[in-house]
């Protein structure tokens with residue numbers, strides 16, 4: 074699993090982000106305490122594309138919020154960036170974070186939505202717009218730069234949000250179920266397109282998904298999270314050759330990996346489902 | 359809904375139907391006193407009213423200019439003050455808890471009682487009327503600005519924070535623009551209230567203005583003139599409302615939730 078203690082002495086490149094025993098307890102000490110994340114250890118190496126999969130409510134978004142600096146992790150763990158421990162809020166502005174919803178601003182055009190982070194950084198607007206316009210074709214938005222979000226399809230809105238994330242040039246990109254709301258066909262296209270963009274604008278990516286095919290198709294490594302309290306159950310390196318095309322999902326290698334992972338994922342989904350039912354019974358009683 | 363859009367959407371669009379309705383109303387006003395033989399004391403026909411308007415056109419025009427000036431001054435001051443207070447209350451919670459109840463109490467004082475005091479304080483000046491228009495305008499603007507800013511999507515705030523944005527950047531780029539549709543609703547309400555404030559303010563004594571003419575016509579039982587002033591108030595009110603709505607549609611065209 075590769076969770077041995079991090080050292081920079083062995084000559085290896087430092088991990089972009091390293092999570093050491095990260096916990097998140099909501100309402101700690103109260104009877105309604107919720108342990109959302111428990112004892113997560115994870116090392117993300119530069120340039121890696123990691124997909125994180127786990128049942129609904131297992132703490133994936135919470136983990137992301139901590140890596141993005143939006144919420145502190147509990148005191149017994151720590152988050153390191155390039156080997157340096159990050160204090161509360163120190164990670165804000167250091168990670169390109171794309172939340173589950175596109176969260177476009179309706180009063181801004183596509184280009185102006187995309188440059189939001191650049192504006193915050195203080196890049197002159199004209200220069201930022203130029204950079205965004207140059208990226209429009211890459212993101213399948215050529216000719217739509219001056220459109221407003223309500224004039225776009227769901228897939229296009231999602232690509233604008235992705236463009237906004239890519240323009241915020243940080244080493245690590247966090248993508249929280251970016252394609253979760255799309256139909257299967259659009260979704261498959263977006264996955265292939267994301268790999269193309271990733272190949273071109275090489276970054277380190279941590280990608281949340283519910284979909285096991287998506288996780289294997291995209292990732293260098295699939296990390297499976299357990300039902301709540303969320304912890305890392307197992308992780309599997311995907312050595313399918315790149316560039317990957319759509320037909321790879323029917324190859325025997327892909328199927329073999331899927332079969333191995335499916336067992337783990339389904340067991341956890343079942344657990345979280347049973348837990349939800351038990352909760353419902355307790356509330357009902 | 360679709361029926362109405364089809365009706366108005368075809369041909370001359372949304373301008374035509376209101377004009378037709380206004381012409382119908384004018385025709386009814388003109389014909390019904392004649393057809394039903396209503397005494398002009400109760401309901402003079404439109405042509406008499408318009409003739410009176412033409413006869414005293416310079417006085418009417420002066421009155422309109424005066425009242426509109428008072429309304430616009432009071433409305434602008436009330437809008438700015440209301441937006442500023444709404445923003446402050448939204449950003450500084452203790453201030454809201456301390457001052458907002460006073461605002462509510464101030465609005466429970468009837469504008470007539472308040473008007474008398476304002477005249478005592480500021481005398482018979484245009485300033486007194488502006489203050490009353492202001493008094494009626496600022497409250498809805500404050501309430502809506504406050505609500506609009508607080509209604510800002512916390513996930514969008516989190517997104518801005520993840521970009522490293524500080525409170526100022528979050529306010530100017532997110533909180534304020536996302537509150538604008540809610541503020542705009544209050545401004546449309548405010549311009550109508552401002553006009554009422556200006557007219558009522560003039561009742562406490564003045565020589566020029568629609569409110570003054572209204573009172574004078576009432577005391578002298580000049581019925582035709584009374585109807586003339588009512589018509590003028592309606593036209594001015596619709597015009598001011600239309601102007602605010604027009605500016606709003608240009609500047610704040612997006613919906614507040616999207």
Ligand SMILES: Nc1ncnc2c1ncn2[C@@H]1O[C@H](COP(=O)(O)OP(=O)(O)OP(=O)(O)O)[C@@H](O)[C@H]1O
Pocket residue numbers: 099100107108109128129130131132133134135136301
């Ligand atoms: N601010 C909070 N206060 C209390 N509990 C919270 C809070 N945020 C999240 N939780 C709880 O933590 C758990 C994990 O939530 P999280 O949103 O991280 O799940 P998720 O894995 O992203 O789910 P999904 O796949 O459905 O998006 C949930 O049970 C949720 O109720």
Ligand SMILES: [Mg+2]
Pocket residue numbers: 133134135173249
């Ligand atoms: Mg989530």
